[in-house]
Amino acid sequence: MSRMPDQCESKQPISKLWDPKFPFSPDKFPFFYGWVIVLAGTMAVVFSIPGQTMGFAVFTDTLIEELGLNRVQLSTAYCVGTVVSGLSLPYFGRLYDRIGARRMIVYSAIATGLVLLYLSQVRNILDVLSPLISLSRGFIAFVIITLGFFMIRASAQGVLTMTGRNAIGKWFDYDRGKAFALSGVFTAFSFSFAPRGLKWMSDQFGWSGAWLVLGLMTVIIMAGLGWLLFRDNPEECDLTMDGGRGVETERKIHEDAVAHRDFELWESLKTWPFWAFNLSFSFISLYTTAVTFHIISIGKSSGRDAVEVIGYFVPMAVISVISNLFMGWISSRIRLKYLLGVVNGAGFFSVLGVIHLDTGLGVVSYIVGNGIAGGGFACLSGIVWPRFYGRRWLGSVSGVSMSSMVIASGIGPLLFGASLALYDAYMPILWLCSTLPAILLIGSCWADNPQRHFGKS
Template sequence: MKSRVFEKIYYGWFIVFIGALGIFFSGPGQTYSNSAFIDQYILDFGWSRSEVSGMYSAATLVAGLIMMFVGKFIDRFGPRIMMVTIGSLFAIALFWNSMVSSLWMLAIGFFLIRLLGQGSMTLIPNTLVAQWFIQKRGFAFSIMTLGSFISAMVFPVINTWLIDTWDWRFAWQFWSILLLVVFVPFALFGVRNTPEDVGLEPDGFAGKEAKHAKPIMGTTNINADTEDWTLKEARQTRTFWAILICIGIPAMVNTGITFHIISIFGSNDLSPALAATVLSLMAAVGIPMSFVSGIITDRIPTNYLLAVIFIVEIILLTMLLFTTNFFLAILFGVIWGIANGLERISIKVIWPNFFGRKYIGSISGVGVTMTVIGSSLGPLPFGVGYDLFHSYTYVILATLIFPVIGLICALIAKKPSKAQIQA
């Protein structure tokens, strides 16, 4: 029965589903999920907000530095073994968090969920899906990214309900059991590392038709299978470092805004409820925009799309200075969602599009390291700026320099050729 189904439906789309499931279950390691537990720790244990926030930032930073090794393990052992291993370890980490009773336990718990959840549970699906698609890579990633948006929408709601109905310890245990019962079996029995492993080709039945697709922007073939670069070779190119900057800046800026959005809106006489509405709106708008981004990345060079994202980010930061009423807040949420939808796909597909499939784990691992480090550094400047000036105006104005730098890097991050470094 299974073989008959996959004679008509390319198995790569089932891989995309498992990838989306993996990204969904990265939720317990993400900030949008952990925010529901912070006040519980403070109330139950009497810890200060600075202590908990400091532990979270430090754990995130250390986890980010280790992520490049996870990428190398993916290249060595393959996505399937890594997905099952990481999923199982992540479930154990979630159970550990349900037993937290001291600051050192909290620090270890934060480190584990940031390393295994935020980092690894997003890196492995990105690496896996990149192996199965070339011509349709952007569209495949846009479908997989639905797992991220759905996760961001449902985890805060479910966590709040679990904590209010039972307690925060049960909430951690609930996700631990669900991860083991749902995700790990899918990874174990459903994942195949590459299409070649099962006698298929990337893109499946669409592969031959896709070769005749007409790219735009004057390029010859946007997602044609490229040269396979090792991490060492990639590091010799200007493009590699420019992309890293392009990835780190949105992570830093978006995390900084998200972490402080209630306070930022409050300084503009806007309610916390409106701030929460804007966050939900951002996620909702991001869903259709991820599909648009997937279609675009299959047709134009990915670095051009990154340039557009930084232009939108400049507009967003400028708007934040003048968002003082309901209409502007909703408009801000819509534009923010557009930027996030475009960003989530482009930063995933640019690595395999530019550096090939063979060593994508190692290369993407460095990218995820930059993302995690960027997100760990984002909240601090906003907090310090507000404490110093009792306003977010100066720190927002200073932050504008980063998307400008990102825009320049995006424009110079052109697809490399090995002939350039061998010359």
């Protein structure tokens, strides 16, 4: 099992406010408190929706109209803001290691809420600044929304998501796969229904009012419940991972699932498994974000109407949930490199499906492949880092991974848009994308858990 040397001793609460046994003691609960962490961590991921791609999709056309930008300018602002936010995440990962999940979730929730309040006022800010600055209104609008994209992608998609997932990973060992699978089910359905919910809010309160309400909800609800429910690790609460089940079930755990030591970031970066998983996760982020961003245009180029291609996401979500649950259940009984191989194989068939989307087999390949890849990605991205590299520097390790994924998700739509602009087709970038999961599938064969080298010692 993974332990965090000296962490519990070195992290003394700076005040009663952050004492892990205030306002209640998790060790007094009638059931293992880790399952409360699963609930709280899942809530954090759900509250990150305003910073996710589907969270912005509802407001895209409105922003274009309100700010006077065209689609290319807004997409460029989104890409720049996303890439810059990704570059900031390694720092926030190290900060997570220093201050712990509880303070991090409160700070990131408050930051997300304030950024949403800023986004709700971008039109008013533009109207105020335009007469005061001797620059074109379009340029000022570009800078204002780029800053907004940077802040919301860093605080919500980056730090809020990372903190919620890391907290779950720290509280479980044997049951880590089950915990992430359970969290993934609620996350998948929340993300699936988010566009409709955001559209309803926009219709009820207007685009500005919707972001204003979301900002207030994030500060009041997520920051408040984050402080109340989050705890950094079970040891500081006089508990053990899995609620004491670790000793009872240790013999049932596959040897690949046992963490013997904690890796510092520089050690992790020198291992091939880190890059095999990180590059695979980054590809999934790049590809799925890009295809989702351009799905209507891609469908039109293959003779599919908008209603039909949007409908693909329903069966895809079902397959993703099933994939997530299965991989979560089996993850403690098998080497993760085999599951990574499945994810990359599914990603390969998903790309082939999009290439041949004009055929029935292509549609099936896209839906099934993307569903399996998405479900596996959601599960493995939470399990692999504490399992392979321990919990002590989990924030630093996962911060680099999250940075890579966020940057990839920002670049993906731009690459697909460039392919359409240069070649009047998506095929060149799609064929390039098909080679990446194929290569990573081969690379998965050597993505063994580095902890295996320390098993005997």
